[in-house]
Amino acid sequence: xxxxxxxxxxxxxxMRTYAGHSSARESNALxxxxxxxxxxxxxxxFDLPTQTGYDPDAELARGEVGKVGVPISHxxxxxxxxxxxxxxxxxxxxxxxxxxxxxxxxYLSVAQEHDADFGKLSGTTQNDIIKEYLSRGTYVFPPAxxxxxxxDMIAYTVANVPKWNPINVCSYHLQEAGATPxxxxxxxxxxxxxxxxxxxxxxxxxxxxxxxVVARISFFVNAGVxxxxxxxxxxxxxxxxxxxxxxxxxVQNPKHRRFRYGVQVNSLGLTEAQPENNVYRILLxxxxxxxxxxxxxxxxxxxxxxxALGLPRAWDQxxxxxxxxxxAFESDLLEYDDLFEGSTxxxxxxxxxxxGARAEIETVLGMGGAVAAVESGYLxxxxxxxxxxxxxxxxxxxxxxxxxxxxxDTEPNPLQGSEDGGILTVDPAVEESAKQALREWRxxxxxxxxxxALTALRDAAKTDQNLMTASLxxxxxxxxxxxxxxxxxAVFGEYRxxxxxxxxxxxxxxxxxxxxxxxxxxxxxxxxRPLKFLVGKPxxxxxSNGAEQIAVRARDAGFEVVYSGIRLxxxxxxxxxxxxxxxVVGLSVLSGSHLSVVPDVVGGLRDAGLDDVPVVVGGIIPxxxxxxxxxxxxxxxxxxxxxxxxxxxxxxxxxIEAARD
Numbered sequence: 001x002x003x004x005x006x007x008x009x010x011x012x013x014x015m016r017t018y019a020g021h022s023s024a025r026e027s028n029a030l031x032x033x034x035x036x037x038x039x040x041x042x043x044x045x046f047d048l049p050t051q052t053g054y055d056p057d058a059e060l061a062r063g064e065v066g067k068v069g070v071p072i073s074h075x076x077x078x079x080x081x082x083x084x085x086x087x088x089x090x091x092x093x094x095x096x097x098x099x100x101x102x103x104x105x106x107y108l109s110v111a112q113e114h115d116a117d118f119g120k121l122s123g124t125t126q127n128d129i130i131k132e133y134l135s136r137g138t139y140v141f142p143p144a145x146x147x148x149x150x151x152d153m154i155a156y157t158v159a160n161v162p163k164w165n166p167i168n169v170c171s172y173h174l175q176e177a178g179a180t181p182x183x184x185x186x187x188x189x190x191x192x193x194x195x196x197x198x199x200x201x202x203x204x205x206x207x208x209x210x211x212x213v214v215a216r217i218s219f220f221v222n223a224g225v226x227x228x229x230x231x232x233x234x235x236x237x238x239x240x241x242x243x244x245x246x247x248x249x250x251v252q253n254p255k256h257r258r259f260r261y262g263v264q265v266n267s268l269g270l271t272e273a274q275p276e277n278n279v280y281r282i283l284l285x286x287x288x289x290x291x292x293x294x295x296x297x298x299x300x301x302x303x304x305x306x307x308a309l310g311l312p313r314a315w316d317q318x319x320x321x322x323x324x325x326x327x328a329f330e331s332d333l334l335e336y337d338d339l340f341e342g343s344t345x346x347x348x349x350x351x352x353x354x355x356g357a358r359a360e361i362e363t364v365l366g367m368g369g370a371v372a373a374v375e376s377g378y379l380x381x382x383x384x385x386x387x388x389x390x391x392x393x394x395x396x397x398x399x400x401x402x403x404x405x406x407x408x409d410t411e412p413n414p415l416q417g418s419e420d421g422g423i424l425t426v427d428p429a430v431e432e433s434a435k436q437a438l439r440e441w442r443x444x445x446x447x448x449x450x451x452x453a454l455t456a457l458r459d460a461a462k463t464d465q466n467l468m469t470a471s472l473x474x475x476x477x478x479x480x481x482x483x484x485x486x487x488x489x490a491v492f493g494e495y496r497x498x499x500x501x502x503x504x505x506x507x508x509x510x511x512x513x514x515x516x517x518x519x520x521x522x523x524x525x526x527x528x529r530p531l532k533f534l535v536g537k538p539x540x541x542x543x544s545n546g547a548e549q550i551a552v553r554a555r556d557a558g559f560e561v562v563y564s565g566i567r568l569x570x571x572x573x574x575x576x577x578x579x580x581x582x583x584v585v586g587l588s589v590l591s592g593s594h595l596s597v598v599p600d601v602v603g604g605l606r607d608a609g610l611d612d613v614p615v616v617v618g619g620i621i622p623x624x625x626x627x628x629x630x631x632x633x634x635x636x637x638x639x640x641x642x643x644x645x646x647x648x649x650x651x652x653x654x655x656i657e658a659a660r661d
Contacts, residue, residue: 010334012040013290014091014299015324017317018264020045020070022430024080027070031085033314039321041091042123043301044081045069046103048540048591051138052567053099053485056434059569063596064540065431068311069095073438073480078106079113088116092123093168093262093299098140100127101149102484105471108161124165124218124262127153130191133374133497134383135173137542137566140485143371145492147198149467154195155204156468158212165218167195168262171237175222176268177545178387181233181353184222186360187379189240190370192217193361196249197369204466211256214245219261221297223288225269225281230288231340232349234261234295240354262299263289268545270308272620272640274403274410275422278305283323290327293338300324306415308640310423310592310620377498384548391549395512395644404643421622426592438480445478453477454487461491499548499565512646513557519653520558527583531656533559534582536573537566538601541591546618550586553645554652570597574604577613584656589619595628602633614655618642635659 017034019042020027031042046069049061055073056065065071072078082090087110096103104125111121129146132139139146150167157166171179171188179187196214199205205213221237223230238259245257265285270278282302289297302320304312312320327333340346364373373379393399400406416422457470457479474484524530535551537544544566551563562580577585585605587598594617602615614635621629626637635655642648 008335010293010296012328012334013297013324014041014262015039015321015328016041016043016093016262016299016301017321018043018045018095018301018303019317020047021068021311021424022066022070022426023434024070024072024077028081028083028085030314031081034317034321035085037318037321038325041093041299042085043093044095046094046096047071048138048542050099050103050481051096052540052542053140053481053489054540055480055482056431056438058482060540060567061431062539063431063593064591065434066426067592071434072103072106073434073482074441074478075106075109075475076441076478078110082107082110082114087111087114088120090123091299093126093301094124095126097126097129097132097136097138098146099481099485100125101153101467101471102475102481104153104157104164104166105468105475109472109475118161120163121161122163124168124220125153126170126220127167128170128191128220130194130370130374131170131173131188132542133495134187134380135177135543135545137544138540139495139497139542141488141492142495143374145461145488146495147194147371148202150195151198151202151204152466152468154199154213154216155202156466158205158209158216162212162216165216165260167216168218168220169195170220172220172222172264174383175224175266176543177383178385178390179383180386181229181236182356182360183382183386185233185237185240185353185357186364187370188219188221189237189244189357190361190364190373192219192241193244193248193365194370200249210249211251211253214249214251215253215256215258217260219259221261221263221289222266223263223285224266225284227284227288227291228346229349230285231292231295232346233353234289234297235292235346235350236353236357237261238295239350240357261297262301263297264301264303265289267303267307270303270305271401271404272308273408274413275306275308276413276415277403278303278308279319279323282320286323286327291333292340293336294341306422308620309416309421310622311426313422313424374497380498384552387545388549388552391643391645395646401643404641421624423622441478441480449477450479450483453479454483457484458487458491461488496565499544499551499563512644513553513649516557516646516649516653519650523653523656524558530558530560531584531653532580532582533561533652534573534577534580534585535561535563535588536568536576536585536601537588538568538570538573538597539589539591539593540567541589541593542566543590544588546590547586547588549645550588550618550648554649557646557649559649570600570604573601574608577605577610578608582613584652584659585613585615586652587615587617587619589617589621592620594619594621595625598629598634599632606633612659614659616652616655618648 048064153166171184241259245251304316453474460470616636618638
């Protein structure tokens with residue numbers, strides 16, 4: 001074919017970096033810098049209190065404020081966050097789920113202050129609560145009221161904010177929780193079916209407008225390093241979505257049935273060991289979602305090379321943005337039609353994924369759909385089992401991870417040689433500053449207007465009214481995220497889904513586990529009972545994959561395991577340790593709050609007289625912090641480089657023996 005001209009180039013995808021930290025003012029400055037460097041969309045990272053519906057002064061928010069994203073409590077924070085940013089022209093993605101309705105209400109209220117036309121606003125609220133039950137853990141309410149909030153948002157935006165994507169069905173987090181390509185496609189499509197069914201049953205959208213609902217459903221997917229398989233997965237995804245929306249919902253317009261997706265490539269696959277290798281991993285993963293025109297992402301955000309170490313700096317985010325720009329503007333990728341059309345190898349792989357996903361979809365629908373499969377524990381157990389299989393392949397060396405389980409000899413990394421160690425550290429004063437600002441905000445607002453807005457929200461929640469109107473009133477009255485969520489907690493209740501550990505299979509690599517099993521059995525015989533291991537997740541960090549894998553493997557090793565899921569206060573963990581009479585407490589913290597919550601647990605155990613119960617900790621923990629934890633009484637600290645769980649469990653037994661001695 002002749003060389004294509006410049007005007008035949010395909011349009012580049014939206015280029016984003018996932019960003020936010022410390023405060024709305026600091027994050028606004030970061031966004032402005034990134035946009036000036038050529039970033040074409042915003043992807044807002046919120047801190048864990050915001051994501052779980054708490055204000056900075058809540059007990060569970062201790063140590064979490066501003067750590068993994070920006071703290072947003074009220075409309076004043078959103079004003080600061082988007083100060084000087086043209087909201088009508090900006091495509092804004094917000095990683096927010098349980099409080100998504102209120103974050104959209106805050107965003108729309110500020111956009112109105114900017115005199116923005118709602119018809120021109122574009123962006124996405126993630127708003128996929130089912131994957132929160134399965135992976136990220138930032139759920140708040142039970143499934144039924146959560147689905148109502150999603151349906152109300154979809155009905156409101158289709159009518160009033162037509163370019164907004166009210167939900168981003170997320171397969172990204174399913175892959176991080178262990179999903180195979182077949183499971184990732186199937187479980188995400190089952191979530192989309194559950195959402196569309198709920199909207200249809202709500203009766204809020206006329207039948208002739210249902211195609212508009214389907215057209216605003218977007219997906220947020222993952223791309224791992226097996227980039228050929230990942231590219232085929234996305235082709236299968238698109239074809240199945242077209243079939244489902246045509247056959248199940250009768251949507252006739254092909255544009256409405258288009259599979260619209262954005263992507264962040266796989267952060268889980270990034271390594272703490274030899275982190276410079278992550279640059280190559282990110283590039284390969286980006287190719288999976290860009291190289292095939294028929295399955296090209298509409299928006300891409302890339303992690304930074306050092307995200308397995310901690311928060312990336314502005315320079316690290318710039319490096320990831322430049323990777324996208326070089327591919328889009330320097331290479332000739334966008335000048336050609338689909339490169340894989342007619343490939344028998346690709347078609348065979350696509351059909352394999354499609355057929356497997358169809359079978360899994362039928363299984364889930366046969367259970368009553370995605371919500372029923374969450375409540376029964378089927379989906380969570382399937383993911384925990386798949387992640388255990390992936391971990392076994394890595395431990396055995398069947399899956400090679402360069403720098404981790406092979407080719408581990410390394411030179412010193414100059415990228416980590418600076419004074420900051422190669423990552424951004426959030427000032428501990430950020431939390432107290434946020435609390436003070438919150439106190440000042442509450443003092444200056446009109447209490448009568450706040451009470452009236454909250455009463456209207458509570459009353460509406462007890463009916464079948466669409467809750468967006470009441471939420472917009474709350475936003476304009478200055479109601480905080482924690483107050484909004486608190487009213488709905490009082491009406492809807494809170495939810496703790498199955499952990500998936502009890503029904504998961506963790507067998508395999510028995511040779512590496514046998515010595516630990518013998519030691520656990522022998523020590524238990526000395527004590528006259530099985531050893532008991534409490535696995536706890538203090539604070540608001542909901543990424544439970546590591547904790548679940550430790551729990552499953554510890555059970556295989558002969559421990560009696562106590563694991564009740566995520567989002568526990570230090571006092572709740574201490575109380576459980578006393579009540580269960582455990583021999584060791586293992587804490588998993590990935591949000592950066594370890595220096596706040598871990599000492600509280602250690603101190604609580606000492607106050608309870610459990611000096612002989614060692615505490616071990618796992619998470620993304622810099623060595624300087626690890627040393628401080630050890631000085632505070634922590635027996636062992638594990639980080640992502642400690643991937644061999646049998647070795648970890650052996651060290652746990654060492655800690656128990658040392659404490660007993």
